Amino acid sequence: MTSRFALAALAAAALASALAGGCADDGAPRAAAVEPARPAPAAACEGGAAPAAPPKAVGFAVGDRAPSFEWDGEDEAGRRARISLARYEEPCAARPRLLVVRVHGGAWCGTCRWHAEHTSDLFALPEGDRLRVLDVVVSDRDGSPARAEDLAAFRGLVDPGARARVAFAVDPAMELARVAPASGVPVPLYVFVDTRTLSLRGYLSNPNPDELADRVGAIVAELDRRPAPARREPALVDGLFHADEWDMIRGATGLGAPPPDPTNDVADSAAAAALGKALFFDAGLSPGGAVACATCHDPAKQLSDGAKVARGAGLGSRRTPRIALAAHARWQGWDGRADTLWSQALLPLEHPDEMGGSRLFVVRRVAERWAREHAAAFPGRPLPDVSRLPAEGKPGDAAFEALPPATKEAVTRAFVDVGKAIAAYERTFRVAENRFDRYARGDAGALTPLEKQGLLTFMHVGCMQCHWGPRLTDDAFHVTRMASGHPGAADRGRELGAAILGASELTRAGRFSDAPSPLLVRPGAPGAFKTPALRGVAGGGPFGHGGESDSLSSVTELYGRGGLPDGDPRTIGALEPWLLRFDEAAQWGMPPFLATLTAEPIVP
Numbered sequence: 001m002t003s004r005f006a007l008a009a010l011a012a013a014a015l016a017s018a019l020a021g022g023c024a025d026d027g028a029p030r031a032a033a034v035e036p037a038r039p040a041p042a043a044a045c046e047g048g049a050a051p052a053a054p055p056k057a058v059g060f061a062v063g064d065r066a067p068s069f070e071w072d073g074e075d076e077a078g079r080r081a082r083i084s085l086a087r088y089e090e091p092c093a094a095r096p097r098l099l100v101v102r103v104h105g106g107a108w109c110g111t112c113r114w115h116a117e118h119t120s121d122l123f124a125l126p127e128g129d130r131l132r133v134l135d136v137v138v139s140d141r142d143g144s145p146a147r148a149e150d151l152a153a154f155r156g157l158v159d160p161g162a163r164a165r166v167a168f169a170v171d172p173a174m175e176l177a178r179v180a181p182a183s184g185v186p187v188p189l190y191v192f193v194d195t196r197t198l199s200l201r202g203y204l205s206n207p208n209p210d211e212l213a214d215r216v217g218a219i220v221a222e223l224d225r226r227p228a229p230a231r232r233e234p235a236l237v238d239g240l241f242h243a244d245e246w247d248m249i250r251g252a253t254g255l256g257a258p259p260p261d262p263t264n265d266v267a268d269s270a271a272a273a274a275l276g277k278a279l280f281f282d283a284g285l286s287p288g289g290a291v292a293c294a295t296c297h298d299p300a301k302q303l304s305d306g307a308k309v310a311r312g313a314g315l316g317s318r319r320t321p322r323i324a325l326a327a328h329a330r331w332q333g334w335d336g337r338a339d340t341l342w343s344q345a346l347l348p349l350e351h352p353d354e355m356g357g358s359r360l361f362v363v364r365r366v367a368e369r370w371a372r373e374h375a376a377a378f379p380g381r382p383l384p385d386v387s388r389l390p391a392e393g394k395p396g397d398a399a400f401e402a403l404p405p406a407t408k409e410a411v412t413r414a415f416v417d418v419g420k421a422i423a424a425y426e427r428t429f430r431v432a433e434n435r436f437d438r439y440a441r442g443d444a445g446a447l448t449p450l451e452k453q454g455l456l457t458f459m460h461v462g463c464m465q466c467h468w469g470p471r472l473t474d475d476a477f478h479v480t481r482m483a484s485g486h487p488g489a490a491d492r493g494r495e496l497g498a499a500i501l502g503a504s505e506l507t508r509a510g511r512f513s514d515a516p517s518p519l520l521v522r523p524g525a526p527g528a529f530k531t532p533a534l535r536g537v538a539g540g541g542p543f544g545h546g547g548e549s550d551s552l553s554s555v556t557e558l559y560g561r562g563g564l565p566d567g568d569p570r571t572i573g574a575l576e577p578w579l580l581r582f583d584e585a586a587q588w589g590m591p592p593f594l595a596t597l598t599a600e601p602i603v604p
Contacts, residue, residue: 083169085198109578137154184580189578201219217229240456261423302600303322312348363415483568494528494530559579
């Protein structure tokens with residue numbers, strides 16, 4: 001049977017060492033063995049709970065009494081409550097039950113979502129009536145620390161048949177990271193606790209269904225002081241993949257049209273897309289007449305530019321992302337400074353290092369060159385009379401601020417229409433299917449044995465926590481400690497993007513949105529960047545937000561080492577605990593699979 005951690009032995013050994021007491025006398029890592037059940041102290045059944053074990057300096061091990069964690073949460077009935085491990089203690093129970101604490105990254109986490117959606121499978125085990133389940137969520141769907149209000153969304157992921165048997169809590173400080181080794185531990189992390197003694201009985205990191213069933217059966221048998229049931233013999237798809245892995249592989253294909261965008265009332269208008277196409281290729285939107293959207297997003301270069309960092313009117317500090325699938329994204333840009341496709345289209349027009357223009361300049365260009373196309377795309381929304389307007393200007397410029405409020409409003413609305421037309425054109429982009437798609441649909445010969453092994457490695461080291469779904473991204477923000485494109489300086493990433501978004505009037509919540517909706521912008525983590533879509537990663541480098549990696553193998557090597565080391569001035573932020581460090585075999589094993597993830601753009 002292929003173990004999920006067969007290709008990540010170094011991390012597994014570290015996890016076993018952290019929780020099960022390090023190494024045996026011969027230096028070999030110890031397995032995470034289940035210790036015999038300890039009887040409940042008599043005092044506990046006479047009115048007093050068993051005393052907690054003294055806290056260890058680092059973590060706690062199998063057999064220890066679990067610390068007295070307590071969090072905000074919801075009980076099994078969905079009512080707000082303080083949830084503590086102590087509430088599960090049953091010192092006088094005739095036979096113990098098993099508390100299954102599942103530490104989830106949040107709704108961004110693909111593997112966590114799978115386990116939440118299959119919670120009923122836990123209760124369907126022979127030991128199901130002996131189980132209690134507590135889901136502990138550490139972050140929201142964007143990767144920010146979780147709050148109690150995030151639990152409703154996560155509760156919705158748990159299959160309805162099991163939801164009423166699960167309690168939920170938020171652990172934004174990830175206190176349960178004390179059970180995780182420095183090498184990282186993919187989530188969901190299962191922590192098993194004996195409800196009679198509140199002692200830790202075992203743990204598993206992102207287990208496959210058979211591994212989970214075997215461990216639950218073994219632990220309950222140990223608590224009952226009887227032999228463990230026979231281990232399951234899993235049925236592997238293509239001789240390689242467990243049921244959960246194959247489900248996620250199948251879920252990573254089938255990319256269709258982008259989701260609706262109610263904030264843009266011309267999002268799917270053919271006339272708006274025609275205007276947007278003209279604007280996308282119009283270098284006249286930049287004052288120098290040399291930079292168009294297509295300059296950096298060249299259809300001949302996978303809708304990027306192939307450069308380390310973008311070069312427009314000036315030199316940027318981040319790599320130009322591919323935008324063939326941008327219409328599917330929840331956030332736009334590396335740091336999520338825009339929350340709609342149309343607002344993202346507007347940002348480069350006024351950025352000094354990109355197109356270097358202003359809204360007055362852009363609206364004048366549209367009125368003088370594209371007035372007929374604009375009228376077809378936006379009937380009943382005439383352009384302002386530009387004959388009496390300054391040549392250039394944007395908010396903050398003296399020329400723009402001197403205009404009457406009604407004129408500024410009219411200019412900005414016309415400017416927003418430019419973004420909405422470009423977005424309508426970008427929504428028509430599609431990508432061709434690749435060999436991975438054919439494999440996911442059941443064509444076993446679509447990938448070579450080496451590529452399949454790379455896919456297996458990709459899953460075993462936890463990449464599908466963040467890289468899942470048809471685009472292979474979670475659209476969340478994570479600290480991976482990759483180098484910035486700033487010479488000798490770190491890029492603050494989402495911290496900067498959240499601040500820019502929070503101060504913008506061009507958001508889905510603002511008055512220029514055609515369907516205003518609440519915008520929740522939480523403070524971003526310094527050094528966190530949006531997970532790039534891996535569909536299309538085979539289109540060539542450079543890679544990373546700073547363009548510092550020139551090959552897929554250099555990216556996997558960096559991830560395997562845990563990113564740049566502490567103290568390196570090119571990055572900032574603490575590496576997230578669920579990011580697993582992995583050895584050279586895994587680092588070099590993944591690129592053959594990644595090279596199958598083509599996304600040839602189909603651009604009208």
